[in-house]
Amino acid sequence: DIPMTQSPSSLSASVGDTVTITCRASQTIINYLNWYQQKPGKAPKVLIYAASNLESDVPSRFSGSGSGTHFTLTISNLQPEDFATYYCQQSFYAPLTFGGGTKVEI
């Protein structure tokens, strides 16, 4: 298995802030890293695929970067609707694995 280490597990931020979430793989996954947002009581939604590609209809304040073993999700100009839990996920090795999640709170 490829454990995905996500940090921090939670963070507090304010509207307008820029936040960065980090995801690390135990070995290289090239750029096969995806980011999801999950709001309470809802199914997850993909934000970024293949490390840096913005899914359609996702606001441009979300961005992803990284390759190999180190990846980041950046949310610029945080909006009220961005308070949620974020997960990274690798798709290079089976079994597919998720990070533990980062809860972004006010």
Added chain:
Amino acid sequence: EVQLVESGGGLIKPGRSLRLSCAASGFTFGDFAMHWVRQAPGKGLEWVAGISYNSNSIGYGDSVKGRFTISRDNVKESLDLQMNSLTAADTALYYCVKSPRGSTSLNWFALWGQGTLVTVSS
């Protein structure tokens, strides 16, 4: 409308079996890989199983390997998950998930259903 609708969840005793189903609509089901992803109450996401568009490639998470079986029917546009020897650790919301491509790897989870809850308890 593109959607995935899961069914089959419920309360089940430890050791018993349960079969989940997912009905797909609004897209050409047979072109895309499909997955089951679960989430235990208050916990994170866990990939359970995936199946390629033509059923030639199938994979399972370590915690369910040998107990769960994923299958699909491209004519009926449905995805199933047969779960045997259930334990309390299998209690979770089970999501049916569509990939944007035909293979189970090297892509992402593009479309999620709303989930069906499985509770394993005596």
